[in-house]
Amino acid sequence: MERLCRAALAAARPAGLTSVCASRLIDDRPRGVVWASDPRARRIDDLQVVLGEGPGITAITEGGPVLVPDLRGQWRQGWVTFERAAVELGVRSICAFPLQIGAVRLGVLTLHGTEPASLDAAQLSEELAVCDDLSVALLVADAGSGDWSSVLDGALDPPLAITSQAAGMVMVQLGSTIAEAMARLSAHAFGAGLSLEEVSRAVVERTLRFQPDRFYPETDPDDPQPLARN
The missing domain is CATH 3.30.450.40 (GAF domain)
Known part of the structure; x- marks a missing residue:
């Protein structure tokens, strides 16, 4: 290569x-x-x-x-x-x-x-x-x-191995697909002003953990809503 x-x-x-x-x-x-x-x-x-x-x-x-x-x-x-x-x-x-x-x-x-x-x-x-x-x-x-992990160990350089490992960990943390895990890693890197490798290393070293997105049910506008407290 x-x-x-x-x-x-x-x-x-x-x-x-x-x-x-x-x-x-x-x-x-x-x-x-x-x-x-x-x-x-x-x-x-x-x-x-x-x-x-x-x-x-x-x-x-x-x-x-x-x-x-x-x-x-x-x-x-x-x-x-x-x-x-x-x-x-x-x-x-x-x-x-x-x-x-x-x-x-x-x-x-x-x-x-x-x-x-x-x-x-x-x-x-x-x-x-x-x-x-x-x-x-x-x-x-x-x-x-015949196996992606062996490619990482041989043909590719360490940053890709780290990113792939981190994506797998995030996939488990989120219960998502690998594509969604990569998207979350990329979004975090952009928001934090870091490289993808830096964010991936933090995940692998367990200093950064991703949480599943929280979804809130839509409320019916006719339902009474609690008053906000100052």
């Missing part, structure tokens, strides 16, 4: 893109980094997971590359929060490619730079070829393991 990610970055460097991150999907959403070239690349991926928006999310949803030469002039109104946060991190240009084989969605590759940048036709073609190889590598890793 590292070799393929470095190949993708090498093909994009002449265009001005300087960082790369590959992440895999769980429930059709990026849920953990497979390999990142630097902390900022990892942070950009984490932002998209937490916010639920950005070029990687769009690439997965639309099933094709999303190329943004300049984030400050991007036209997607749904990225308002991501755009602001990414620019604050020093990111100006970004490209995202879905990693998929046919209809099977496996991950997403994101490249970005600190200055406006765009890929020419030859560079784009090379990136697409690398993405095909990355997709096969992810599929082989899953098929060869």
Whole structure:
């Protein structure tokens, strides 16, 4: 995975893109980094997971590359929060490619730079070829393991293992699905201004516990209501 990610970055460097991150999907959403070239690349991926928006999310949803030469002039109104946060991190240009084989969605590759940048036709073609190889590598890793936990122990890096473990714990705490548990983790990270990994570690270390949502029955407006006390 590292070799393929470095190949993708090498093909994009002449265009001005300087960082790369590959992440895999769980429930059709990026849920953990497979390999990142630097902390900022990892942070950009984490932002998209937490916010639920950005070029990687769009690439997965639309099933094709999303190329943004300049984030400050991007036209997607749904990225308002991501755009602001990414620019604050020093990111100006970004490209995202879905990693998929046919209809099977496996991950997403994101490249970005600190200055406006765009890929020419030859560079784009090379990136697409690398993405095909990355997709096969992810599929082989899953098929060869036969079990998600063994993939976490081998092919993926520790932050994804921590996040997956935390999601499982939150799922039990809430009595929910794994997707709902991930949504709660992401929402807490966004609200607290923390990374998904930081929140996940707090859950695993049992310094943070999630409680099920409380639901209140709707009241009949004709029923008498108790008076509020000061």
